[in-house]
Amino acid sequence: MSDSSVNKDEKIVYNVVSFTEETLGKRDNVITTIVSPHTGKEVKITGDVDEAMKFAVAHAGQDVELTAARDRKLLWKIDLYLMPVICLLYCFQFMDKLSNSYASILGLRADLNMRGDMYSWTGSAFYLGYLVFEFPASRLLQRFPVAKTASCFIVLWGAILMLHSVPQYAGFIALRTILGMLESSVTVSNLIITGCFYRKEEVFLRVALWFSSNGLGIIIGSGAIAYNLVHDQENFSIEPWKLIFVITGSLTIGLGVLFFFHVPDTPAGAWWLTEEDKIMVVERIRANQQGFGNKHFKIKQFKEALLDHRTWLIFSYALFSNIPNGGLTNFGSILMTEDFGFTPKQALLMQIPEGVIEFVGCTFLAFSASYLVKSRMFWATFGTSIAVIGEFMLAFCSNSKARLAGLYLSFLLPIGFICLLSVISSNVAGHTKKVTVNAIYLIGYCVGNLIGPQTFLAQEAPGYRTAKICIVSFGTVSLVFLFAIWYSYWQENKIRDRNASKSEEELEMIENHEFADLTDKENLLFRYEY
Incomplete structure (x- = not known):
């Protein structure tokens, strides 16, 4: 003993x-x-x-x-200092991803002489880099101070994004690949930091807040940046699509510097917490049966992660749910112009509701898990079911307004991905095991997003029938895996309670x-x- x-x-x-x-x-x-x-x-x-x-x-x-009143005050303090910066990071990183989609309708394809499936590969190249570097990035974030390491990645990817305005097609593909490698760090780092500060029951809402800030990225990227560049393009000396990369890249570099100085690697290093606050944070997270992390790679935990059947259920969900995501992220603007018939300026404005639905909808569903039905898997499957209905509308409705409504509803699909990110944070213990499952989950995310753009066949424009059928099919399969994961955790808890x-x-x-x-x-x- x-x-x-x-x-x-x-x-x-x-x-x-x-x-x-x-x-x-x-x-x-x-x-x-x-x-x-x-x-x-x-x-x-x-x-x-x-x-x-x-x-x-x-x-x-x-x-x-640690009284209830002090606990609430401390939670508000953590939220105030930590969440805005992490939410802004996720907003910017998704805006960086979408810059490719915006540029596609503002002259990128014509200027780089893209034909056939050449544009599809600009989307897949990003996730190829993400896939290759996901596990090394996760290992670096475990081995070195997480926030400082992440901030270095952020500054570098901002610089790479600015360089997107320079090259021809081959160089553009290379830069997209490097960008994917660097952005592979962001989800893992955010998840590790969130898990250090919050109790299990608090994680889902916080992950939903920063992940659904992707929606804010859509609103800012399409409305505040891309639309205004197109509207005033005669006042600029270079093409609007190049300016998109320069602006988003410079914003990202600035955020990386802020992240370095503001976000702590662990609660023990938080400059905005008193010594007493830090002790209370440690006491708060005892209920998680986890701590801040461990810098050593433990082969036994690695093997346990590989042999845990839930790891592969989670991987399968990530794979199938992100095939639709990969296609819509890269071809969303093109669908607006070619399928729905909007002008480029209209298409940029019509994407703003997508961001609103993702940010408000996903956050509301996570909020409901804290204050209504207290089960995050319930709300994840509920939200995913609505998104799949939207995918059916997008694929099979003949009326263009119904198809557009279906496209908007499909932007609730991230709620399942958000839920499983929070599940990994709170339900996978042992730091090496957690990092490993995170990496495997995000590898599934990468492969799905890599496949997604390839389902949009150039010869099927503007309807892209194959892509829409794939969106419906894989979205439905992902819903089945969500139910399987939910049942697996429920069953395991029953067994543990019975065998106490x-x-x-x-x-x-x-x-x-x-x-x-x-x-x-x-x-x-x-x-x-x-």
């Missing part, structure tokens, strides 16, 4: 993981030595534990009462066991949120 002792030099030794050696196999023999700012004593922690363990042990003995044992009681008595970097399968006290 766990033990603590004081030797003649008044050194406190905590062995927080020895209780797991017999059942889980011998863990890494790691000893971390810190000096407690509270007692002034040297503290040694044995076992390869979570970063939060060091903070918890260093501040042992500092009693802070004395080992759980013993584990609960061990101080700071929540921060021992155990996986959800190793930790007998862990329960899944659905």
Whole structure:
């Protein structure tokens, strides 16, 4: 069992993981030595534990009462300082992705002599780079300070985006690929940071807020930037499509600098939290049975992630749900002009409702999971069902207004993706396992988005019948996987409740066991949120 002792030099030794050696196999023999700012004593922690363990042990003995009122005040403070910057990052990164779609109707295809499926490959190239670099990016974010590493990625991708205004087709494809490699860091970093600050039940709404800020990216990109560039294009010395890349790239670089100085790597490093606040944050997240993270790659957790059937259910959902997404992200503007008959200026304005529906709709569904029916999987499947109905309308309605309404409804589809991002954050424990499942999930996302543009066949313009049938088919399949994931978590919790044992009681008595970097399968006290 766990033990603590004081030797003649008044050194406190905590062995927080020895209780797991017999059942889980011998863990890494790691000893971390810190000096407690509270007692002034040297503290040694044995076992390869979570970063939060060091903070918890260093501040042992500092009693802070976390009342309901103080908890609400602290949550508001975290939201105020953290969420606007993360939401703005996701807004900008989606605006960066859509810059390709806007440019496609403002002269990009003509100026770069694109014919046949050449434009489709500008969309697929981005996700090819994303796919290749997803796991290395995830590993870098685990190994190095997460916010600082992410900010370096952000500044670099802003610079690459600005360079999109320079090359011919081959260079443009190369830049799209590099851009995808760099943007592969954003979702993982946001998810790690969110998981450090919020309880399980709070994660879904926060992930929905920053992910659905994609909708704000549509509103700003199409309405505030692209439309005004077209409207005043005679006042510019270079083509509007080139200016789109220059403007969005420069905004991204500025945000990367802000991210570097403002966003902490862990709550312990948050400049806007007092020492007492930091202790309360640690106490708040104990209920997650997880901490801040662990910088060491653990092969056992990696293998567990690969052998967990839920990993592959989650991967399958990401794959099938993002085939429609990849097509609509890159061909949304083209559908507006070729299928619905709008002028380029009208097409840019008509995309604003898409952003409104995604931001307001997805946020409302996540809000409902906190205050109405308290099940995020319920609201995810509900929202996805509405989106699939919209996809059927887009594919099979003869009336153009009904098709347009269907296109708008399909922008509720991200609610399922948002839900599973929050599921990974709260339901996958063990930092290496979490990073691995994140990477696999986003690889599925990449492959789906890579395939999506290829379903839009140039010879089928302007109706793109094959693409619309694929959108309906894969959207429906993704809904089936959502139900399967929901059932899997419900069943597992039932089994754990039924088989509750004395080992759980013993584990609960061990101080700071929540921060021992155990996986959800190793930790007998862990329960899944659905």
